[in-house]
Amino acid sequence: GQNIDQPTEMTATEGAIVQINCTYQTSGFNGLFWYQQHAGEAPTFLSYNVLDGLEEKGRFSSFLSRSKGYSYLLLKELQMKDSASYLCAVRVRSNDYKLSFGAGTTVTVRA
Amino acid sequence: ETGVTQTPRHLVMGMTNKKSLKCEQHLGHNAMYWYKQSAKKPLELMFVYNFKEQTENNSVPSRFSPECPNSSHLFLHLHTLQPEDSALYLCASSQARDSEDYEQYFGPGTRLTVT
Numbered sequence: 001g002q003n004i005d006q007p008t009e010m011t012a013t014e015g016a017i018v019q020i021n022c023t024y025q026t027s028g029f030n031g032l033f034w035y036q037q038h039a040g041e042a043p044t045f046l047s048y049n050v051l052d053g054l055e056e057k058g059r060f061s062s063f064l065s066r067s068k069g070y071s072y073l074l075l076k077e078l079q080m081k082d083s084a085s086y087l088c089a090v091r092v093r094s095n096d097y098k099l100s101f102g103a104g105t106t107v108t109v110r111a
Numbered sequence: 112e113t114g115v116t117q118t119p120r121h122l123v124m125g126m127t128n129k130k131s132l133k134c135e136q137h138l139g140h141n142a143m144y145w146y147k148q149s150a151k152k153p154l155e156l157m158f159v160y161n162f163k164e165q166t167e168n169n170s171v172p173s174r175f176s177p178e179c180p181n182s183s184h185l186f187l188h189l190h191t192l193q194p195e196d197s198a199l200y201l202c203a204s205s206q207a208r209d210s211e212d213y214e215q216y217f218g219p220g221t222r223l224t225v226t
Contacts, residue, residue, distance in 0.1 A: 004153070
């Protein structure tokens with residue numbers, strides 16, 4: 001199986017920046033996803049990285065280093081609505097594609 | 112309806128009951144998944160169907176029985192569950208398992224409580 005680690009909880013102030021780290025150990029790596037999940041709702045896709053580097057999408061950015069088995073999700077200009085769980089998921093390819101999830105990081109944004 | 116829908120959203124059942132969870136996707140996908148999400152734990156993949164054929168069963172107890180009558184519908188039949196089966200059950204869909212476009216789209220889940 002895959003070993004995917006991310007912090008359990010993080011707290012930040014409205015307007016601030018928070019960085020959520022994700023480390024993984026896997027073979028057959030074929031991309032890394034970040035999902036956002038509000039309490040009681042479906043996980044929704046935020047970003048996908050398959051090559052090293054930074055992908056920016058508005059207030060959210062995601063970084064990948066394949067050699068280090070490391071990714072982070074950066075949330076800028078935090079808003080109260082960003083309070084949610086953020087799931088790191090690694091895709092691997094053997095005969096087909098498999099997606100393995102971390103336990104998620106609960107981010108609480110305070111006024 | 113758009114995306115992935117699941118019914119019911121909440122379910123309370125006794126250990127001797129039989130119930131079914133339903134998932135429907137309106138995205139034209141060919142693969143569907145059942146996940147179990149327990150508090151503070153990673154999503155656990157339970158079953159995978161690719162073009163209506165079950166391609167994965169991750170050692171799930173037989174008290175959970177999936178059914179996929181077509182590429183748009185997926186069921187999870189439940190019987191004689193245990194209290195530790197209480198969790199959020201998420202359905203997801205994607206293009207075929209061997210497709211590069213593999214992003215999974217999730218339904219809102221069914222919150223199951225076994226008493």
